[in-house]
Amino acid sequence: MREIPAARIFGVARLLTAALIVALAAAQAFAAERTLKKATLIPLWSPQAQFAGYYTALDKGIYRKHDIDLTIISGGPNYSSATYLAKGKADFALLWLTTALKEQAAGVKLVNIAQIVQKTSIMLIARKSSGIRTPADMNGKKVGLWGGDFAIPPHAFFKKFHIRVHEVPQSYTVNLFLRGGIDVTSAMWYNEYHTIIDSGVDPDALKVFFLKDEGLNLPEDGLYALEKTVNNDPDLAREFVAASLEGWQYAFAHPDEALDIIMKYMRAAKIPANRMHQKWMLARMRDLIMPQGNTAGYGRLARSDYETTARILLDNAVIRKIPPFDSFVWRPDAR
Amino acid sequence: MLADRSIAFKLIFVITLSGTLIFAAVLGYNYYRSRLMLQQELENNARNLALASVYRVDTVLTSVAKVTEGVARSLESGGYTHRQLLSLLRATVRDNREIYGCCAAFEPLTPHARPYGPYFYKQGKTLVYDPEDTFQYLRQDWYQISRELGMAEWTEPYYGDNGANILMATCSVPFYETTNGTRRLKGVVASDVSLEWLTELVASIKVLKTGYAFLLSRNGTIVTHPAKDMIMNETIFSLAEARNDPGLRALGRKMIRGGTDFIPYTDITGRACWLYYAPIPSVGWTLAVVFPEAELLAQVKRLSLTGAAMGMAGILLLTVAVVFIARSITTPLYGLAQATASIAGGDFEVDLPPVRSRDEVGALTTAFQVMKGSLKEYIARLTETTAAKERIESELNIAHDIQMGLLPKNFPPFPERREFDLYALMAPAREVGGDFYDFFLVDDTHLCFVIADVSGKGVPAALFMAMSMTLIKATARQGIAPDEILCRVNGELARDNDSCMFVTTFCGLLDTETGELVYANGGHNPPLHMKRSGGISWLPTSGGVVVGAMEGITYRRERLLLEPDDSLFLYTDGVTEAMDLRDQAFSEERLERTLALLCGSGIRETVTGVMAEVGRFAEGAPQSDDITMMMVLYRG
Numbered sequence: 001m002r003e004i005p006a007a008r009i010f011g012v013a014r015l016l017t018a019a020l021i022v023a024l025a026a027a028q029a030f031a032a033e034r035t036l037k038k039a040t041l042i043p044l045w046s047p048q049a050q051f052a053g054y055y056t057a058l059d060k061g062i063y064r065k066h067d068i069d070l071t072i073i074s075g076g077p078n079y080s081s082a083t084y085l086a087k088g089k090a091d092f093a094l095l096w097l098t099t100a101l102k103e104q105a106a107g108v109k110l111v112n113i114a115q116i117v118q119k120t121s122i123m124l125i126a127r128k129s130s131g132i133r134t135p136a137d138m139n140g141k142k143v144g145l146w147g148g149d150f151a152i153p154p155h156a157f158f159k160k161f162h163i164r165v166h167e168v169p170q171s172y173t174v175n176l177f178l179r180g181g182i183d184v185t186s187a188m189w190y191n192e193y194h195t196i197i198d199s200g201v202d203p204d205a206l207k208v209f210f211l212k213d214e215g216l217n218l219p220e221d222g223l224y225a226l227e228k229t230v231n232n233d234p235d236l237a238r239e240f241v242a243a244s245l246e247g248w249q250y251a252f253a254h255p256d257e258a259l260d261i262i263m264k265y266m267r268a269a270k271i272p273a274n275r276m277h278q279k280w281m282l283a284r285m286r287d288l289i290m291p292q293g294n295t296a297g298y299g300r301l302a303r304s305d306y307e308t309t310a311r312i313l314l315d316n317a318v319i320r321k322i323p324p325f326d327s328f329v330w331r332p333d334a335r
Numbered sequence: 336m337l338a339d340r341s342i343a344f345k346l347i348f349v350i351t352l353s354g355t356l357i358f359a360a361v362l363g364y365n366y367y368r369s370r371l372m373l374q375q376e377l378e379n380n381a382r383n384l385a386l387a388s389v390y391r392v393d394t395v396l397t398s399v400a401k402v403t404e405g406v407a408r409s410l411e412s413g414g415y416t417h418r419q420l421l422s423l424l425r426a427t428v429r430d431n432r433e434i435y436g437c438c439a440a441f442e443p444l445t446p447h448a449r450p451y452g453p454y455f456y457k458q459g460k461t462l463v464y465d466p467e468d469t470f471q472y473l474r475q476d477w478y479q480i481s482r483e484l485g486m487a488e489w490t491e492p493y494y495g496d497n498g499a500n501i502l503m504a505t506c507s508v509p510f511y512e513t514t515n516g517t518r519r520l521k522g523v524v525a526s527d528v529s530l531e532w533l534t535e536l537v538a539s540i541k542v543l544k545t546g547y548a549f550l551l552s553r554n555g556t557i558v559t560h561p562a563k564d565m566i567m568n569e570t571i572f573s574l575a576e577a578r579n580d581p582g583l584r585a586l587g588r589k590m591i592r593g594g595t596d597f598i599p600y601t602d603i604t605g606r607a608c609w610l611y612y613a614p615i616p617s618v619g620w621t622l623a624v625v626f627p628e629a630e631l632l633a634q635v636k637r638l639s640l641t642g643a644a645m646g647m648a649g650i651l652l653l654t655v656a657v658v659f660i661a662r663s664i665t666t667p668l669y670g671l672a673q674a675t676a677s678i679a680g681g682d683f684e685v686d687l688p689p690v691r692s693r694d695e696v697g698a699l700t701t702a703f704q705v706m707k708g709s710l711k712e713y714i715a716r717l718t719e720t721t722a723a724k725e726r727i728e729s730e731l732n733i734a735h736d737i738q739m740g741l742l743p744k745n746f747p748p749f750p751e752r753r754e755f756d757l758y759a760l761m762a763p764a765r766e767v768g769g770d771f772y773d774f775f776l777v778d779d780t781h782l783c784f785v786i787a788d789v790s791g792k793g794v795p796a797a798l799f800m801a802m803s804m805t806l807i808k809a810t811a812r813q814g815i816a817p818d819e820i821l822c823r824v825n826g827e828l829a830r831d832n833d834s835c836m837f838v839t840t841f842c843g844l845l846d847t848e849t850g851e852l853v854y855a856n857g858g859h860n861p862p863l864h865m866k867r868s869g870g871i872s873w874l875p876t877s878g879g880v881v882v883g884a885m886e887g888i889t890y891r892r893e894r895l896l897l898e899p900d901d902s903l904f905l906y907t908d909g910v911t912e913a914m915d916l917r918d919q920a921f922s923e924e925r926l927e928r929t930l931a932l933l934c935g936s937g938i939r940e941t942v943t944g945v946m947a948e949v950g951r952f953a954e955g956a957p958q959s960d961d962i963t964m965m966m967v968l969y970r971g
């Protein structure tokens with residue numbers, strides 16, 4: 001009788017196993033494909049490390065893992081995330097808390113589903129050579145201000161220190177400041193500040209005023225959805241928030257990989273991409289998203305920050321009343 | 336280490352090493368100087384190249400600025416209609432090749448003013464009218480910077496959004512109106528310039544093979560660069576940050592401040608380069624030209640390599656020459672060494688290497704040849720001499736045997752005679768000696784004994800000794816007294832004694848019955864009389880003349896009565912004049928002391944005891960004279 005070599009038996013067994021695994025995987029993929037929910041997110045701006053968490057989650061399949069087939073709408077100067085959300089052109093949107101409160105006051109029924117950026121990154125920068133050392137020194141000086149909600153924190157700052165400045169509308173560049181056209185410029189810590197440094201101005205030549213350190217902490221990027229969206233599919237909102245937070249954690253744990261991903265999306269969008277700038281931005285996002293002494297918890301809006309922000313808006317007559325915190329914030333686990 | 340090596344090796348090693356070192360030093364210095372010279376020339380070239388390019392760029396940009404300025408000034412004069420403004424702008428765009436588009440944007444003077452900013456730009460061969468219809472322009476760099484600074488300014492380069500991604504820059508000039516003495520901003524005239532021609536111009540700057548130029552904006556942004564990725568994405572400061580290179584940041588700051596310099600620089604690929612930079616005055620941008628050092632030095636390097644190759648070949652040639660010279664020296668030397676070894680082994684027939692040159696080696700070979708001949712001759716002579724010597728030695732040995740045979744050597748000589756005994760010993764200093772002793776019975780009651788020492792040594796002495804001994808023996812047998820014996824022998828010897836040899840002789844005749852000793856001394860050492868009682872005394876002798884020296888000598892007959900058991904100790908001067916290593920003689924006193932110590936021993940023991948004492952005294956010093964001793968005992 002001829003013996004069948006053991007190796008051949010194993011070979012056959014292996015083939016069978018492999019076939020089984022392929023079949024199972026296909027079935028799983030098919031099943032997963034079936035249950036994926038389509039959703040869209042609009043960030044505040046075109047791709048950059050400010051949104052590294054979402055792009056990383058998208059690229060690493062984290063949304064997919066949470067059964068979401070997400071599309072990120074590439075934002076930019078011509079895309080308003082608030083408008084997209086209000087008009088239902090996006091399921092989820094990144095908004096500043098100030099914008100969200102304004103939108104709600106204007107009748108848009110939106111809810112905060114996660115507060116990503118805990119601190120305000122807005123700062124005012126002056127050249128030391130201009131002689132500005134204290135907020136009071138800004139009195140009567142030319143200060144560059146962005147329009148819209150970006151101007152709210154600086155305005156609160158001027159009010160707090162009782163100063164009147166000569167406001168100059170500020171573009172998306174810092175060139176006016178660099179050329180000496182204005183004495184003080186508005187800047188995001190994670191963005192324009194570094195642009196100034198990388199234009200050859202040394203940090204020790206600058207005097208900076210962090211608004212978050214002046215009792216004017218107006219939390220910035222938060223994830224918002226319309227009330228009806230979360231009511232229709234609370235699971236989707238919950239999974240979306242979980243995946244987004246997971247994406248940020250992954251990005252912070254693997255900064256180089258996250259930078260590769262964000263650079264890839266930037267190039268695809270034909271946006272000037274500077275890795276060192278994005279690296280700076282990602283590092284600062286970590287400081288803003290996971291600040292020391294954050295009591296509310298990762299991804300949560302602190303009640304005190306909410307009240308401070310709403311109070312400032314009320315005082316500046318941007319809104320007429322402060323909506324209740326619990327109706328403004330939607331938490332799937334709270335219901 | 337080097338000391339153990341061959342001359343050839345030393346020569347090659349030292350000369351090649353020295354040659355290489357000298358050559359390397361010359362080559363190194365040459366490389367260094369050439370490099371320095373090239374650097375200077377390069378700096379000149381770099382300056383010329385960069386300044387020429389700067390001039391070309393500046394001319395174009397200055398002309399644009401002037402045209403824009405002209406439009407602004409003409410708008411300041413006022414009194415133009417909308418139509419006239421449009422035709423002015425249109426003409427400006429149309430008539431100036433470098434201007435891509437031109438806009439006159441007006442400042443809103445009242446809160447309800449409408450945006451007003453007519454704008455023309457080129458699209459292919461046609462002009463497009465595209466007026467600003469929002470106040471967006473109020474917060475744009477080109478408007479704001481001029482407005483806030485109140486003067487003509489160029490924007491940072493940017494990608495124009497009209498159509499394709501074209502790198503543009505805008506020159507803007509504010510214009511004013513003066514009413515009632517107050518000067519107010521009316522608006523800003525802006526001319527857009529496509530920077531494509533500039534990019535091409537900078538890209539066309541080729542330095543050597545891979546050298547290149549790049550352009551920095553006022554913010555340090557890279558406007559043109561062979562690495563396309565970096566254009567408008569990187570600033571020199573972000574590069575410095577990425578490379579963690581504060582030096583590059585400092586360099587960037589100098590560059591954007593309008594400096595000019597020629598410095599070493601490491602480019603993005605990490606190559607060592609030289610960098611020349613100069614500002615473009617009209618826009619405040621910086622043109623930098625990068626010269627790759629490796630290429631720059633390629634020629635010097637090639638020259639140095641050729642030089643090195645030539646040097647290597649030269650050193651190789653030198654080595655070959657040294658090897659040749661070394662061999663021409665060492666080969667004959669080696670041959671000589673081999674031949675010498677053969678000669679040392681005794682082979683004088685070996686051929687020496689032929690003399691090929693008249694140099695030191697030749698001289699040495701010739702000297703060796705002479706030495707070989709001399710040695711050969713010498714050895715031949717030596718062999719001959721040695722053979723002769725051996726023959727003489729063998730003859731001497733025979734002579735020795737004969738001489739020893741002459742001396743009676745059987746002791747005791749007369750065993751049957753109880754009344755006396757006798758013992759004698761002779762140790763010649765050479766094969767044959769001049770001493771002798773003899774004894775014989777003249778008749779039944781008379782014993783004659785003789786001890787003598789011939790003048791000189793060796794064969795003549797031995798022959799004279801044999802003659803003397805025979806004469807004495809023959810004469811003594813006639814039964815005459817010792818003095819008479821000496822007298823006659825003297826007569827015989829002295830006659831025809833041309834060699835003037837002589838012999839000291841002591842001759843005694845003992846009456847064996849009475850103990851009476853009759854003796855005569857012919858110049859010999861007096862014997863010692865050893866009494867039975869233990870006393871030792873020198874035998875009184877008249878000290879006669881030596882025998883054989885001259886004719887007609889008479890000797891005194893002397894007498895002594897020996898008591899029973901008295902003995903006589905006779906010796907030659909070989910005993911008392913035996914020398915030790917310090918050239919001190921054994922002496923009569925020491926002999927007397929030695930005999931006193933040996934008193935009571937038998938005659939044989941006494942004689943051999945003295946002999947042993949003399950040997951001990953000499954401490955191995957060679958025996959210089961024959962030693963002879965004889966002892967006669969009278970028992971009664």
